[in-house]
Amino acid sequence: LAKTTQPISMDSYEGQEVNITCSHNNIATNDYITWYQQFPSQGPRFIIQGYKTKVTNEVASLFIPADRKSSTLSLPRVSLSDTAVYYCLVGDSFSNDYKLSFGAGTTVTVRA
Amino acid sequence: ETGVTQTPRHLVMGMTNKKSLKCEQHLGHNAMYWYKQSAKKPLELMFVYSLEERVENNSVPSRFSPECPNSSHLFLHLHTLQPEDSALYLCASRSSGRAGTDTQYFGPGTRLTVL
Numbered sequence: 001l002a003k004t005t006q007p008i009s010m011d012s013y014e015g016q017e018v019n020i021t022c023s024h025n026n027i028a029t030n031d032y033i034t035w036y037q038q039f040p041s042q043g044p045r046f047i048i049q050g051y052k053t054k055v056t057n058e059v060a061s062l063f064i065p066a067d068r069k070s071s072t073l074s075l076p077r078v079s080l081s082d083t084a085v086y087y088c089l090v091g092d093s094f095s096n097d098y099k100l101s102f103g104a105g106t107t108v109t110v111r112a
Numbered sequence: 113e114t115g116v117t118q119t120p121r122h123l124v125m126g127m128t129n130k131k132s133l134k135c136e137q138h139l140g141h142n143a144m145y146w147y148k149q150s151a152k153k154p155l156e157l158m159f160v161y162s163l164e165e166r167v168e169n170n171s172v173p174s175r176f177s178p179e180c181p182n183s184s185h186l187f188l189h190l191h192t193l194q195p196e197d198s199a200l201y202l203c204a205s206r207s208s209g210r211a212g213t214d215t216q217y218f219g220p221g222t223r224l225t226v227l
Binding site: 034036041042043044045046049101102103104105 | 114215
């Protein structure tokens with residue numbers, strides 16, 4: 001499993017853009033990059049997934065450089081409800097015994 | 113709602129009790145997972161079932177016993193637990209074997225307290 005490194009915590013204010021960078025230097029050719037969000041006492045929730053370049057959905061954008069050794073999750077104009085733990089994971093979705101390794105994640109705190 | 117349900121949502125049990133956690137998904141997924149999340153700690157993968165066969169057992173104590181009778185249901189049988197087993201137990205499912213489908217759908221979890 002590719003190891004990921006992301007900041008432990010980040011603080012922001014309402015209306016700002018939050019960018020969380022994740023390092024995954026040993027990402028494999030078949031690996032996809034996936035980000036999850038988790039609120040206290042709830043299961044993680046899928047936010048976005050990508051393989052290369054840029055992916056955007058209604059919640060966030062994911063930027064992946066050409067070497068794919070890192071990725072950046074961008075949350076536009078955050079609100080108080082975006083306060084959560086954000087996890088970056090990489091893995092080979094073709095594998096039938098596919099497992100994800102959740103690290104400590106990044107605790108994002110949005111203040112008024 | 114993610115399409116994955118877990119029951120019960122809360123459970124308090126003594127160390128000598130036997131109880132079971134249930135997970136159900138009707139998403140057509142063929143892989144199911146049990147995770148444990150203790151307070152302020154990362155998720156720990158416990159068991160993985162793919163096509164109803166167990167493919168992962170992360171050195172979990174035998175007091176935890178999983179069962180996957182079909183692709184839609186997953187159980188975690190508990191017996192003679194310890195207070196340190198108190199945690200949030202999360203079930204997840206995914207559809208394996210297709211590109212870009214490593215999205216896991218998590219249930220709401222069962223908050224377990226062992227007295």
